[in-house]
Amino acid sequence: MTNILLEMKGITKEFPGVKALDNVNLKIKKGEIHALCGENGAGKSTLMKVLSGVYPYGSYSGDIFYNGKECQFKDIKESEDLGIVIIHQELALIPYLSIAENIFLGNEQEKNGVINWNTTIKKTRELLQTVGLNESPNTLITNIGVGKQQLVEIAKALSKEVELLILDEPTASLNEDDSENLLNLLLEFKKQGMTAIIISHKLNEISKVADSITILRDGKTIETLDMKKDEVTEDRIIKGMVGRDLTHRYPERKPKIGETIFEVRDWNVYHPQHQERKVIDHANLYIRRGEIVGIAGLMGAGRTELAMSIFGKSYGKKIGGQLFMKGKEVAFNDVSQAINQGLAYVSEDRKGNGLILMEDIKKNITLASLDKLVNKFVIDENKEIMTAETYRKKLRIKTPSIFQKAGNLSGGNQQKIVLSKWIMSEPDVLILDEPTRGIDVGAKYEIYSIIDELAREGKGILMISSELPEILGMCDRVYVMCEGRITGELSRKDANQESLMRLMTQSTVRG
Template structure:
């Protein structure tokens, strides 16, 4: 292959007790979009951290050749200096600074040691035009949505004269419209000669933009596929990722549905900060024993606000309405009372709200039910260890032990720890908010299997997801939300992507 801009040869990276990468090879051509895919824990992010200098030369084995020259990056600054820029899944923007300040932070436009604001704003406007963002350079980052923040990150990369742009799960937090806009921008950059590496679990996006696809599995290179030389199907990608075919991505479930276990009536809530702005309007929802109920809707429809407000009033103010469990009214005015009533809520933000990242798997697993591992209010270490090991085995959490810190786990394994925590609280109804966001197809299947097991035990599951195929593949019934209201209720037989979108569009016209 000619015109190789990047070659990584026999990269091996070892952490204590774990070989994260073993003889990984990667070649990227100038001016292409190269997709890097694999299950959580396959080594994708580790490989890119090696490339960008997060893991410095000397901490791994193997060679990195960029533009034909072997490089030894010891810091991110070293890799940025030659034009390799990485945008991590968790955006590195300062919320209370302006767009211009964020773009040139650490790379300020100066004149005589003083920041040249006129030049800074002028260059910012030019960069924003390149990424298709029509915002003032003085706009505060906190005042724009996640989709626009992602574009600001790309503008920041362009300000550093990027030659190779690495994007780690760039669309994980974006809605469909913003995701399409970002992917179209990458393809436009490709037409201008820029090279990109994209890490994503969304295989439809991979097939849309990628020129080549490299698959990693268990820290090794499995195959690199040329999308122009062959028709690369999603099934082939999945087969390479997980080492087996997955004809059915959603495990079958045949569970008798029982009586109503959760009922929310006439639920209203106002904005967390702006008490005059109502975000939820007279919501009525039922979940029955053994039933998986979905909530569909566009970003901003109020789905997360509803879930959090029901779970101990974790969101909102001036909340009103009734919650009943098995026909009896319950008090869910605090998180503790909601848990005692039989509710559990798996947040969409596992890193900030779901886990204590600098704590180990064992302590995170038992955090929501300390009484379950205590004797006379004293924690029983042996009991806690047994519980954590049981859940590690049951949910197949890949780790060196339950003493491993959760910050060092892959996204899929972090999600399993969050699930373990709430399953140990023994809820009657589990509310799942984007339970498979940023997770590979293999881990998704495992989580769907856990959901089915809960339904088989007679539990109720209320699932929020932005992926409509996921809702259609896992749910018995789907509520559709738009602008803080329930606008449709569809049984499985009547639900489709078309009927869901039609309900949303019709409600928006009223």
């Protein structure tokens, strides 16, 4: 038992009306990478918040033993003092502070109450070198990408002399290259004796780095697997997560494709701050009724910028080109015009742009369609409740009540609320930007089924995704982007990971 670094026994945590953790047990060996798997809402993040002191001793029942000693953490500082550091899925960096200031925020290098900036900068350089980040310590966080921000978070953890590093969905917002770099960094830390817990929905990544896997379902421990001793397959992990075999990852598509419903011609967009920089360069695309069209590309290719600029010019400056809806030229000068003329956009950032987390499910669902609920200039509350309840049942949103706050739900259920909001607006064309980001395999299938059903109803779907298997599994046609240009268009039968990646890494336009 001497090689056990952490043991959590009988951990139970309740919220009003919900038992988030039910007698959960977890053992972590020294020097291993231990993966924590489960559907959204299974209790993974809650368990880690109990461990790190976010939920203090007394707010849960059960015992925590670290290095053989019982721990009763009252806050995060107490767990960090023992070397337990958690990096949450939502990065906790301050955009307009420098890398150095962020790394040592709350852990300032000071003497007699005065910050020693020479020491701060020197230590920051050493930490950045450790994580492989070639940036100046004085660079503002807002000026680096998400992948680099994730490395800054790890550098910040290392500055606290971390012994057990907890990463909650560390690659959810990263492209394949950044994800690969981060996983290799974890393996390097393991060689140096660090222990890590990684929460991830990406089973291929878990298979690459994990020594052990603990599966949670409905707040309970299902099983712990040893990657060397047990027969561990993706299918076994999925069955443990969802409680059943998931024979198909994607619904079987039987598309009935009709006439062209939406078209973008010669679309150009410039950066909102640096207006000499062209972000979208002569983009052309079309979508037909009943068709799911994908946009593939590496991070920074311009996919989201293209979608947002189309959706009521919500991104960019000096926007030029033509839009056609049902054969007629249209102008979307703001979001309201786009919605009123049959366009909807599901943002990749559901927590920032898709939902009002402090509001209830009912208000979030009806937010974009209040005009449908007005009776003599007043919102009909009974109609609003009935409408929200209809979508709760239709999209199988798991919640005790439509009066529950959106922020209390799992990622998959939050995404269903966002989809409900835009389906209620009755669009002809629905743009879906990373519709399954940070969602487990079981909930993904439910989202895919909703998308497929919308296409069967005759809507046109434009789907942006960083996951190539998702693009290939769902889309009837695929446009590929690189450096703001559309570099190719492939039919379902001609598209594969190799052909897509080839087009994703070239900036030359091909017919």
